[in-house]
Each structure stands twice: as C-alpha cells, then as structure tokens.
Amino acid sequence: MNREQYKPTELIDFSDENNIESMQNALDRVKGKLGQTYSLKLGGQEMTTDDTFTSFNPGNIDEVIGHFQKAGEREADMAVKAASEAFKSWSRVSVEERANCLFKASDIMRERRMELAAWMVYEVGKSWAEADGDVAETIDFLEFYGQEALRYSGKKEVVSFSGESPYMEYIPLGVGIIIPPWNFPLAITSGMATAAIVSGNTIVLKPSSDAPATAYQLVSIMEEAGLPPGVLNYLTGPGALAGEKLVRHPKTRFISFTGSMEVGLGINKAAAEMVDGQVWIKRVVAEMGGKDAIIVDSEANLEEAAIGVVSSAFGYNGQKCSACSRLIVVEDVHEELMKKVVEKTSALKLGDPTERTNFMGPVVNESSIRKIEEYVEIGKEEGELLIGGERGEGNGYYYKPTIFDGIDRGARLAQEEIFGPVLAVLKAKDFDDALDIANDTIFGLTGAVYTDNNDKWEKSVREFHVGNLYRNRKCTGALVGVHPFGGFNMSGTDSKAGGADYLLLFQQAKSVSEKL
C-alpha cells in the first residue's frame, strides 16, 4: 500500500470566495437533510425501538437535527453480542485490509469535507473554522492510525536466544465500548472508534445524545469504505444505559471513554466489578476534563499572549477540554495584559454559526447554559466581572464571553470545570508563584507559558504537570501526530491520542517461542 507519509491536513481558508460558496452550498444541502429519523445499526441490521429522542440545533432551538432511537437493555445486549460475533472474523482480517478501510474512509471524508463540517455547525454550534478543524482532525486520525496499525503489525524482534526462535506480536483485545463526548463529535468519535477497529477489535459506539447525527456520518462512511457488518455497531440512547449495560456486560473487553471526570470515574468503577461470565480484567481508557491554565510572565510579548489567551478561552465558546479557563498572570504585567485581553474579547463576534463571520456560536444545550449561569453567579462572589456575564442574543444558547478578575487559587472558579466561555484570572507574585498556582488543581491536561526567558521555560518543562505543554502559543489546537494528546491526574489515563503509543491501548502482546 503506497500511502503518503502522514502529515496534518491543512485547514480551509474561509476568506477565499470559492470556499465560502462551497461551504454555503454544503450548509444548504445539509439543511435539506435535517429532521430525519435514524435507526440503530446492530450487526449490520437497522433496528428501531419503541421510544426516540431528538437532537436539536443549539443555535436555533426550533430546528430539529434528527430523531434517534432510545435503545434499552435489550438492544445494548444485542449490540455487544453482534460485536462479539463479528470479532471472530474481523480479528483475522489482515491488517492491510483493515488499514485500507480507514484510508478509504479518509478519502471519502476529504471529498465531503464541507458537508461534514456543516453537520457540526448545525448539530453542535461550531463556527465554520472550528467545524473544518474537526473534519481535518478526523482525516488525520484515520490516516495516522491506519499507518500506525501497519507499523504495529508483524513479528516484533525480541532478544535472541540459542535453541529457540522467540518473537512477539500484537493481537486485538475483543469487543470495545466507545463512549465519546459531543464537543469533537466527528474527530474524537472517529479517532476512538477507528483506533479500536484498525487494531482488529469490534465496537459498540454509543454517541453523545447531543451529537448522534454527526456520529452517524462516520458510521455510514465506514460502511461505504467497506467495513463489514457488526464491526461498528451504532447504539443511540441515554448515557446511563452505556454505564449500566454496555460497560458491565461480560463480553465487553475494553471501554474507551472521553468525557467528564464524574462519568469517567463512574465507568472506571463499573468496569472494575467482575460480573458472571467475565473472563478478563476490562481495560479502561478514560480521557477526562481540564482546568487548563496559561501563564503569562513579566518577560513576555503581551500582545501575542493576549491573542493566545482569548483564542484558547473563547474558541468554540470554551467548550474544549484544552480550553484556557485560568489565566495566571505575573502581577507586574497584570494591568497591561488585562487591558489587551478585555479589548480583544469585546471584539469577538457571537451569533448564529451558520454565519461565516461569527467567531462564537451557542453552547451546546440548556443544561450547559444553566451551569454557566450558576458559575457566573459564583464568580460574582469570588471575583470581579470584567466583561460578559450574560446571555447573548438569538434563538439559541448564546452566552457572551465572560472574564472574572481577582480570582483566588482555591476559588471554585479556579478549581471546577465549567466548560463554557468563562475565564478566571489569577494574579501571581512572580513566575514561581504562577507555576505553583498552575499546578494547584486536580486536573493536568494542557497548559501554556508565555515567557521569553529560557530558564523559566525549562523550569516549566520540569514542573508544570500537564500532559500537553506549550510555549508562546495557545493551549488548544493539538495536531494529530505532532502533539499526542492526553492529560495527567484527574484529566485521565494520558492515552496520548494521535501518538505512537495509542494503538497499544487496543491490543495485547503475545510472546511466542519455538524450540529449534
């Protein structure tokens, strides 16, 4: 297979007239597809249930994205059994064929790039650029994991030993439950699902109920790419069903989860309990939340720092696990930096994401905007509101970018993940104090340091305890292969998605030796 060596996909330039027109057309096309009813896909069979739920456009809440089946215990059991049956053959399919399936899917996605982005504009309120970034990352995952699977395949050399011919090889695990979040509904869903599949496993994909239509795009593209029935089973329904039935099922071999800390810890606990008929320890990969910080030192380019902070805090409305939710600034430059940060924040355009020029769209749902409002009330007690603090206009869940200054390191705004456009600003006495504050959370996902001082940067590399650390750039925007992604502490199992170790999580090593 002559596939070009992986490199990250370039983003689409939406200042180009042709691209603007293509995206507008894609939005129109997808609009014509909204409101359909989707079935479950179990073992290649479409299936409906007695009950359905609806996915709405958060930017225009009267608009229905689609109706989805509310699977119950029976369907969950059927899904795991279908995956278990398909594992018998898929685990024996050559790795070349499996990788080829991902490559074909990535080619299809390249062709439908704008349309896929349009689904996310409608379903989860992404701006054009954010939606395109999500599709680009998806293509990258497919290419990267396809190539990684080939690299892992075959006999691996071990230490030679006279009279024997030892080697080691990687084999798949079995049935995996894939539970992604809604915020990268194509990229994270595809990354988690295809890493498992290309390694020879079969899966039950339980998408987030906020983004089932986007997840369905992956399912149908994988089918088009030739994935056999039963390898990827699509099961929509409440999150609790996934926890209770899929995670606890005796035939479930592993669970790959990305989402909040609370749900991740619950899954980890449920997976640890052995049930009747289970013959393995279930493997759990859990990537969870963050309370990510950007440190701005007194020796830094403050203009660049302000740009990085605003982009990391308010890109996709702060709804990225990597979003900057704490700005830790050394007090000497606090005033000057905050002037710039507030000025840039006030220039951000908030509104319907189908409009190209809107930088921010709605947050994902009603409970999300309520949570933000609760934290804003807490923020008013804990600090000084500099900007925002109220809903934006529009028939959706619009919330203005919000900044609280004077937040204490122990405050709830400095400790708890809000997952919205709310930035807490903390003052540090000096750089060491800033590092100390940055590490003072239970999370450890991303972090960035703006400093021109090499010693301080080297100290950050040693002491800033986060899975993804950056200097003089924003703390969001990890690229597949370039910035393997995953966090420390309560941010998860540090799986490093998009890194060379990732596929190992979906395989087990078999050591073989023959006496000569």
Ligand code: NAD
């Ligand atoms: P969530 O935890 O509410 O839901 C995640 C998934 O778990 C969804 O598919 C949901 O249906 C399912 N779920 C809910 N309850 C469940 C249960 N009891 N048992 C099993 N599954 C259940 O998270 P979310 O709101 O979808 O996503 C936002 C969160 O995800 C944030 O905390 C964010 O930081 C985190 N996140 C982390 C990363 C990372 O790489 N570390 C990436 C993206 C998002």
